Amino acid sequence: MLFDIYCRVVDNYGDAGVCLRLARLLRELGHQVQLFCDDLKVLRTIARPDDDSAGLRFLPFEAHTGAKADAVIEAFLCHLPQSRAAEIKADGTLVICLDYLSAEKWVEDFHTLSSPGSFAHCYYFYPGFTKKTGGLLLEPRFKQLAAQPHQYCKDGVREATLFCYHNEALSELFTLLKSSARPTHFTLFAGLPLENLNMLLGTRLQTGDSYREGCLSFTVSPMVSQSAYDALLCASDLNLVRGEDSIVRAMYCGRPFLWQIYPQEEDTHIVKLKAFMDLFFEVSKAGPESREQLWQLMLCYNQRAARPELDFDSFELRWRELCAALQRYLFTLPNLAQSLADFAAQKQAEIRREKEL
Secondary structure, eight states, X not given: XXXXXXXXXXXXXXXXXXXXXXXXXXXHTTOEEEEEESOHHHHHHHSOTTTSBTTEEEEETTOOOOOOOSEEEEETTOOOOHHHHHHHHHHTOEEEEEOOOOOOTHHHHHTTOBOXXXXXXXXXXXXXXXXXXXXXXXOHHHHHHHTSOOXXXXXXXXXXXXXXXXOTTHHHHXXXXXXXXXXXXXXXXXXHHHHHHHHHHTOXXXXXXXXEETTEEEEEEOOXXXXXXXXXXXXXXXXXXXXXXXXXXXXXXXXXXXXXXXXXXXXXXXXXXXXXXXXXHHHHTOOXXXXXXXXXXXXXXXXXXXXXXXXXXXXXXXXHHHHHHHHHHHTTSOBHHHHHHHHHHHHHHHHHHHHHO
């Protein structure tokens, strides 16, 4: 099948990251993919050298190739170009509206429902954390990497990654880490993570710089490819992530993580965060104390609660166990790319039967 994926870069690297992983996995399943993006510079920054090659093409958002796709994927409500939308209305091409990730219960009810929009054959498709959704994106080689045994705090240092939006609450986490018996080394990335750190510490760090403040140390990395980021997450002891693509990677790693969820009006994102944490606690069988401490820490990191009072080192041991249990559960979920490809094939068969009647 030929899939056309349309993506607008809203959350800097997150939306492009999800679409790139989906495109790559569809190609690995034997399909042809055209990825239309309104910011090819961002896409190429995180891509592997072999991504824009046979079977997967990167194209400007408004480009017109003339090739008729078997299915068009409208990612994250991006709204197709007017000319392409007109073509779809005329020829009845299958459209799949790939929506944002959520653990909220209503997602199961809306997954694969027909979308009462402008197109004759248009359906919602939801990633999710249960088998009643499309599942999550997981590359076989990443699963193999993430499943390898991990030696925590090798050489006595807690290795951490830092990928964030502007977040003043990062200072509260630094305070907790300073109470630890182990030093912590952060690898952070150019862009918003670096801007945020410079604001909090009053520094002027640039890409390639290193800095130490007591038991905390920092190294500034340029933005890296998805493959390099995946490897770094798997090698770290603590991952501070943001957005949809990096949080899924962090969860698959099975290491302690904090998620700075993308802020929305009326604290809608906190509802989304709570739904995920409820599922996390359920599948990991977290005890009452661990639930309360981790929930307060996650709220604190999202600037919605004060810093919890806890012994970080003791808490971290339980945290590792919970994240390992979450990883085992996530490995049982459907692969989003396979789910989407199967759904598209099913709907294509239905459309052919309709035309034959």
